[in-house]
Amino acid sequence: MAGAQRLGELLHHLHRCSSWVLGWAMSLLCSLSRAYAHHQVTERVARSRCALRSGLNSLLLHVIYFAVVSFTGWGLLSALNVRAPHARPRPIDTFFTAVSAATVSSMSTVEMEVFTNAQLLVLTVLMFLGGEVFVSLIGLGSKWYKLRRQITSRHSSQRVVSHDGIELATPPATIAGAGDEDDDSRSSMSATVVVTDEYNNSLLDAKMRRRNAVRSLFYIVLGILAVVHVVGAVAVAAHVYTTPSARQTLRRKSLDVWTFAVFTTVSTFSSCGYMPTNENMAVFVRDVPLQLLLVPQALVGNTLFPPLLAACVWAAAAVTRREDLTEVDKKGREVTGYCHLLPARRCWMLAATVAAFVGVQV
Incomplete structure (x- = not known):
């Protein structure tokens, strides 16, 4: 009877221990999974921020490039003389034509034969730069x-x-007993440097x-x-x-x-x-x-x-x-x-x- 009671207590104790170990393992697994998920989210957010920053920089560079090309072309088209001075396009029409040529959208509010050969060469350069x-x-x-x-x-x-490595390696060891330790540290340092x-x-x-x-x-x-x-x-x-x-x-x-x-x-x-x-x-x-x-x-x-x-x-x-x-x-x-x-x-x-x-x- 006492042996059966002792066996029951032992089984109860083992059950409690196994339950505690299982709970501890589950909590550890949950904490590791949460840490991994947090790391994944953090890394994904960092990648997204980096990609967004790179995309914004690229977009800004493209906007600046086409703005500079368009305004430069508009200035050159306005500075050059047209074939018929009485049929000179309005500034907004000239600007629209310059932007259209730089962005290769081929929309124009003026007739192309109004422009001289010099102005046509300017439009050619704009189309080439915007291609x-x-x-x-x-x-x-x-x-x-x-x-x-x-x-x-x-x-x-x-x-x-x-x-720097050459400069640090030149001073000799000043303590006689530290020779072996210096040799070990030098060998480990040299191995690290090689890797x-x-x-x-x-x-x-x-x-x-x-x-x-x-x-x-x-x-x-x-x-x-x-x-x-x-x-x-x-x-x-x-x-x-x-x-x-x-x-x-x-x-x-x-x-x-x-x-x-x-x-x-x-x-x-x-x-x-x-x-x-x-x-x-x-x-x-x-x-x-x-x-x-x-x-x-x-x-x-x-x-x-x-x-x-x-x-x-x-x-x-x-x-x-x-x-x-x-x-x-x-x-x-x-x-x-x-x-x-x-x-x-x-x-x-x-x-x-x-x-x-x-x-x-x-």
């Missing part, structure tokens, strides 16, 4: 500059740390690879921009010179051939749609070769720019076999952050979609 490809090129240049500054600052900080140097070097190598990739992509986009505009302007000018009807149309409207060629090429590539004639392209309704010359420029400056860029990156990597170009070709947006650099599969799908839609529309 999406050129704005993205500025973003690439800014990213290249930031990476170069980070690498330079990291190089200088590493030189300072190594210099830190390896980590810093790996970060520096990653930064340099990314810098080289962004730099190579910057030059490729710049080359595409230059080649398309030069070839397009030369092709349009050559067509005008070899086609009497087109040359007669420009002579009747007092338009310079090269001004017309450059203006039309920039406007077509930037998807603006301005033309230096009052009738836009309607005056060239029977000029089929000119229309066929402008169609590739419109496509390359818009939906077919990512496939063209990917093809140029692949060709440059295959010809030069440079490590940075190969990395750009394989990783693309992951290493450069350039939104127009799409994977090969998406480029093929985009090109097929464009061809299909154009075919259906025709």
Whole structure:
């Protein structure tokens, strides 16, 4: 009887202990989960704040850029003389035209033939500076500059740390009994320095690879921009010179051939749609070769720019076999952050979609 009572007490004691341990474990688990959830929320809020701050800075830079370009273009258009002084546009109309050209929205409240060749060149520059490809090129240049500054600052900080380490390592031990302890501390310090140097070097190598990739992509986009505009302007000018009807149309409207060629090429590539004639392209309704010359420029400056860029990156990597170009070709947006650099599969799908839609529309 006593043994059964003792066994019952032991079981009751074990039950109480297990209940206490289970409660303690549950409370510990709840506190850990709350701490983890708090850490996750804090980290998510920090990331959101950082992304919001970066987005606001980017938005502010874009607003400042387009405001400066628009006001500068408005000032130049107002300062230059028009063809007919009695038909000079109002300041608000000139400002609206400058903003429309800078934002490639192709809305105008004045006739284009009012402007002189100099004013048409100003509008050409505004359309070029406001084009999406050129704005993205500025973003690439800014990213290249930031990476170069980070690498330079990291190089200088590493030189300072190594210099301080040499200065701290020069004083000898003054206490004879502390020799072994000094040796142990020096060995641990040297091991820490080696690990830190390896980590810093790996970060520096990653930064340099990314810098080289962004730099190579910057030059490729710049080359595409230059080649398309030069070839397009030369092709349009050559067509005008070899086609009497087109040359007669420009002579009747007092338009310079090269001004017309450059203006039309920039406007077509930037998807603006301005033309230096009052009738836009309607005056060239029977000029089929000119229309066929402008169609590739419109496509390359818009939906077919990512496939063209990917093809140029692949060709440059295959010809030069440079490590940075190969990395750009394989990783693309992951290493450069350039939104127009799409994977090969998406480029093929985009090109097929464009061809299909154009075919259906025709």
